[in-house]
Amino acid sequence: MASTSPPLPNARPSPRDLLREQLATVLPHALVTLPDDLPDLIRTADVVVHADALPEVVQFVIDHLGYGLLSDLAAVDYVEHGLFELVYRFYSIGGGGDLVIKVRVPRDQPDVPSLMAILPAAMLHEREAYDLFGIRFIGHPNLRRIYMWDEFEGFPMRKDFPKQGDNYIGEGA
Amino acid sequence: MSNDTLTHSLTFTEAPAALTVVVDPTPQIARGSAVVVERRRPKAAGWSLLQGLGVVVDHWRKSFRKLDDTTQIAGTFTTEYPEERLPLPEAYRNMPILLFDDATGHELCTSCFQCQRICPPQVIHMTQAKDPDTGKPVPAVSEFIIEYDACMSCGFCAEVCPFDAIKMDHNFELSTADHSSLTVHKTDLLRPISYYQSIAPTFWAEAEASAYKKLETNKKRRPATIGIAPQMLAQLKAAHELRDDQQEATMPTTAVASAPAPATSSAAPPARSAALAASASDLPTDKAARLAAIRARNEAKAAVQAAPATASAAPAASDGGDLPTDKAARLAAIRARNEAKKAAEQAAAAEAAPTLATPDMPPTDVQPAASEQAAPPAPTVPDASLDEKAARLAAIRARNEAKKADEQTAAAGAAPTLATPDVPPTDVPPATSEQAAPPAPAVPDAPLDEKAARLAAIRARNAAKKAAQAEGE
Known part of the structure; x- marks a missing residue:
C-alpha cells in the first residue's frame, strides 16, 4: 500500500534508532560494529555494545533517554559461534515500547560488568544468568546460584550441557 | 531547578557530556542520585482544566484525519490483558x-x-x-x-x-x-x-x-484401570451409562447384565460420546462386570448345594431353553410374582410351608415331582405345585432384598438380574450366555454392582436355608 500522506507529526523515531544515533555521538567507543558477513543466526538489528562499556551505556539510557526500568535480562548461548549474548531489555515509565541493548562475550571467558551499582533490579537477573549459563558478572556482591543448589556442578542451560541425566548428579559433569 | 536546599543537596544538576562510570569491585548501590522534574506551575485558576480540555479537543480534531495505512498511526498501543491476549509462540514454555x-x-x-x-x-x-x-x-x-x-x-x-x-x-x-x-x-x-x-x-x-x-x-500391558487419567474415569463411566440407556430404550425386554454387543444399538449418540463408548468397550470395567456375574453365579451354585433337594429339579429347567434365556427368565419372574401375590392373599401360612426354594429354583413352568396339594391355579402355570410356589416366594423375597441393597448403592440396575432367581438355574445355559455375551459392558459401576450382586446372592442363600429348616421342622 502506497503511503501518500506524510507521517503524523507526533510519529517518533524508534527508541533503537534514537539510542544508536545518540551513542554514536556521546559514547562512540561503546558501540560494536558488526561485520556484514555474519551468519544469519547471529545477525541482529539491535544495538550491540562492548561489555566494558555496558555500565556507561546503561547510565546514559537511564538518565538521558528515561529508560529506567530493567525488565528482563536474557542470555543466549550461540554454541556454534562460540559466544554468549546478553539481552538487556529496558522500558520507560513515560510509555512506549522496549529498548534492547545487547552484549556479546566469548564463550570461554564470559565476563560482564555487573549493573548492580546502577540498577539494583539487576540483582536476581544476573544471579539467574550466572546460575544457568555461568556468566560471571564482575562486581556483583552476591553472585550465587539461585535455582540450583550450591553444590551443583555445571550450568544447565548451556547448549553443551550433558543430557544423560544421572551423570551430573553428585560427581561432576 | 528547585531552590529548595533540601532537594538541591540530593540532586545532581546536569549529566556530564561524557559519562564516566567507574565499576567498583566492591559495589555500593548509588543512592541519592535523583532527577528533579520541573513541573509547570499553574498560570491561573482553572488552567489545568483548560489544559485537559485542550487534549480532548486535540484528539477530536485528529479523529477526522483519514489514514491510508496503519503506519501513519503513532502512539502507545496496549493490549487489554486479561480479556485480550497476545498470541504466544508455540515454543513458549512455562511449566x-x-x-x-x-x-x-x-x-x-x-x-x-x-x-x-x-x-x-x-x-x-x-x-x-x-x-x-x-x-x-x-x-x-x-x-x-x-x-x-x-x-x-x-x-x-x-x-x-x-x-x-x-x-x-x-x-x-x-x-x-x-x-x-x-x-x-x-x-x-x-x-x-x-x-x-x-x-x-x-x-x-x-x-x-x-x-x-x-x-x-x-x-x-496395563491391567484394569491402571494408566487411565482419573478425570477421564468419570467421563468413561458416563459414556457407559449413556450407552446402557440407549440399549434399554431400543431393547426393553433384554436384561441389562447380559445385553448383547453395542453394535445392536440403533440410536445415534453424539459423536464424542459415541467415540468414548466405542473405546470403552475394550475397557477392563467389562472384565469386572463379567467377574461380578461369575461370582454371583458361583454363589448361586453354592446355594444349590446347600439345599440339595432342588438338585433334582434343576435339570428340568432346560425345558425352557427354547426361549431366549433372558426373556424366559424375565417372563418367569413376572409370572412368579403374580402367583406369589395371589398365594399371599389366599394363604397366610404359605411362608412357613415346606419349601425347597433357592434362588436358583427354576421359575419356568416345569412340573416338579413332589406336587402334593392343589395350589390356587396360576393363570399361566396351571400345574404349579405348592413347592414351586414357595420357591417363587423365596425368589421374590430375594429380589426384594436385592432391591433394598440396590437402593443403597443406587447404581446397580443389573444387580437383581444377576442375583435373583431370574438367572436361569442350570449350569450350562448361563455359562454359555455369559461367555457368549461379547464384552458385556453393561454394568456401569462394576465394584458397586458386584457388591450388590454378592449381597443379594448371600441373602437369597440365607433365605433358602431358613426355608429348608422350616421344611425340616
Whole structure:
C-alpha cells in the first residue's frame, strides 16, 4: 500500500534508532560494529555494545533517554559461534515500547560488568544468568546460584550441557 | 531547578557530556542520585482544566484525519490483558504438564524416569504403577509430582521424554497465595492431548504418530484401570451409562447384565460420546462386570448345594431353553410374582410351608415331582405345585432384598438380574450366555454392582436355608 500522506507529526523515531544515533555521538567507543558477513543466526538489528562499556551505556539510557526500568535480562548461548549474548531489555515509565541493548562475550571467558551499582533490579537477573549459563558478572556482591543448589556442578542451560541425566548428579559433569 | 536546599543537596544538576562510570569491585548501590522534574506551575485558576480540555479537543480534531495505512498511526498501543491476549509462540514454555489420550483416557506416561533423571533442579518425582494381582511393575505411573515452585522451566523433561508424555504448558498465570498448591500432583498435571494440540499444533503433528504407536503397545500391558487419567474415569463411566440407556430404550425386554454387543444399538449418540463408548468397550470395567456375574453365579451354585433337594429339579429347567434365556427368565419372574401375590392373599401360612426354594429354583413352568396339594391355579402355570410356589416366594423375597441393597448403592440396575432367581438355574445355559455375551459392558459401576450382586446372592442363600429348616421342622 502506497503511503501518500506524510507521517503524523507526533510519529517518533524508534527508541533503537534514537539510542544508536545518540551513542554514536556521546559514547562512540561503546558501540560494536558488526561485520556484514555474519551468519544469519547471529545477525541482529539491535544495538550491540562492548561489555566494558555496558555500565556507561546503561547510565546514559537511564538518565538521558528515561529508560529506567530493567525488565528482563536474557542470555543466549550461540554454541556454534562460540559466544554468549546478553539481552538487556529496558522500558520507560513515560510509555512506549522496549529498548534492547545487547552484549556479546566469548564463550570461554564470559565476563560482564555487573549493573548492580546502577540498577539494583539487576540483582536476581544476573544471579539467574550466572546460575544457568555461568556468566560471571564482575562486581556483583552476591553472585550465587539461585535455582540450583550450591553444590551443583555445571550450568544447565548451556547448549553443551550433558543430557544423560544421572551423570551430573553428585560427581561432576 | 528547585531552590529548595533540601532537594538541591540530593540532586545532581546536569549529566556530564561524557559519562564516566567507574565499576567498583566492591559495589555500593548509588543512592541519592535523583532527577528533579520541573513541573509547570499553574498560570491561573482553572488552567489545568483548560489544559485537559485542550487534549480532548486535540484528539477530536485528529479523529477526522483519514489514514491510508496503519503506519501513519503513532502512539502507545496496549493490549487489554486479561480479556485480550497476545498470541504466544508455540515454543513458549512455562511449566511441564502430562498428556493423556482424549478417546481412551490413557496417560502417555510410562514412568520410565527419564525426566526425573534429567531434571536439573530435581523437582520431578514419580511412582511406577504395579499390577495389584502380580505385584509386577506396569508401564504406567501411579503418582507423579512436580514442584512448580522450584521448576526452572528448562524444558529438558519434555525434550528427553521418549513417549511424548510430558510437555511444556503455555499457562503462565500461576501466582497463588497458597505455596503448597505449587506442588502439583498427577491429577492436576494431566491435560488431554487435544489441549496440547491447540497450543502447539506443529509440534504435536511431528510427535503424534510415534506417540500413539507407543501408547498402543503400552495400553496392552496395563491391567484394569491402571494408566487411565482419573478425570477421564468419570467421563468413561458416563459414556457407559449413556450407552446402557440407549440399549434399554431400543431393547426393553433384554436384561441389562447380559445385553448383547453395542453394535445392536440403533440410536445415534453424539459423536464424542459415541467415540468414548466405542473405546470403552475394550475397557477392563467389562472384565469386572463379567467377574461380578461369575461370582454371583458361583454363589448361586453354592446355594444349590446347600439345599440339595432342588438338585433334582434343576435339570428340568432346560425345558425352557427354547426361549431366549433372558426373556424366559424375565417372563418367569413376572409370572412368579403374580402367583406369589395371589398365594399371599389366599394363604397366610404359605411362608412357613415346606419349601425347597433357592434362588436358583427354576421359575419356568416345569412340573416338579413332589406336587402334593392343589395350589390356587396360576393363570399361566396351571400345574404349579405348592413347592414351586414357595420357591417363587423365596425368589421374590430375594429380589426384594436385592432391591433394598440396590437402593443403597443406587447404581446397580443389573444387580437383581444377576442375583435373583431370574438367572436361569442350570449350569450350562448361563455359562454359555455369559461367555457368549461379547464384552458385556453393561454394568456401569462394576465394584458397586458386584457388591450388590454378592449381597443379594448371600441373602437369597440365607433365605433358602431358613426355608429348608422350616421344611425340616
